[in-house]
Amino acid sequence: MANEKPEPKRPLIRVSDFDFYYGEKQALFDINMDMRENEVTAFIGPSGCGKSTLLRCINRMNDLVEVARIGRGKIEVNGADIYDPRVDTIELRKRVGMVFQKSNPFPKSIYENVIYGLRIQGINKKSTLDEAVERCLKGAALWDEVKDRLDTSGLSLSGGQQQRLCIARALAVEPDILLMDEPCSALDPVATAKVEELIHSLKSEYTIVIVTHNMQQAARVSDKTAFFYLGKLIEMAKTDQIFMSPKNEQTEAYISGRFG
């Protein structure tokens, strides 16, 4: 039928009634949101509003912060509570990969950087590793630039190439979800455009959550945008709606540059 609405995508990440603290300081207040499969969700909002905190809660990176604790609520990935004590965080982080603000290749060859996670899993068969290197570097749109020098150091690449190498490394363990914490903030406009194109192409296979300070970037790459302020989720909607007709006055003030 011509007017039939497309099936809504499945919520792969669900945050419910979520409060989060660093010591006595509450950083997130009563967060409720879904992030859907094969969509890019952007987190925006002024500095210190809790974007990175929530992102890091989605693969339990905050477990590494001694004073960090959940006050209330839960986060589910694919229907399973990720804070259940039986969850193996190493397995979780394989399914929920992370790309950081500052690219962090290891002081190893390009080849070894890509397959680092596979070596840790004990995979050493050359044909499997060769295949993964090609697949992931192609997936990260870097293959053509480096295929003739896979043995050179990852640190010899440009900043934008290093960031794509880190994305290739995240892809190697075949995650379902990629969390990106300001992945372009250290890149020039040309490298930024490449990473943005890459984000766009990756969403057919992955569910992506990106923290960005750059509102044009949120508008360019994301399907949904979530605006946070002082630890609260103020508004989340389709990106076009957030940028063209936000419902909340604070969202409107932020996206029009009146504060933040």
Ligand SMILES: Nc1ncnc2c1ncn2[C@@H]1O[C@H](COP(=O)(O)OP(=O)(O)OP(=O)(O)O)[C@@H](O)[C@H]1O
């Ligand atoms: N490891 C930590 N220990 C204590 N407090 C922290 C820690 N990390 C973040 N915070 C606090 O939690 C609040 C939210 O910080 P968070 O980094 O999540 O914000 P953000 O929106 O990502 O900010 P920015 O855009 O500047 O990166 C801030 O008040 C911050 O000071």
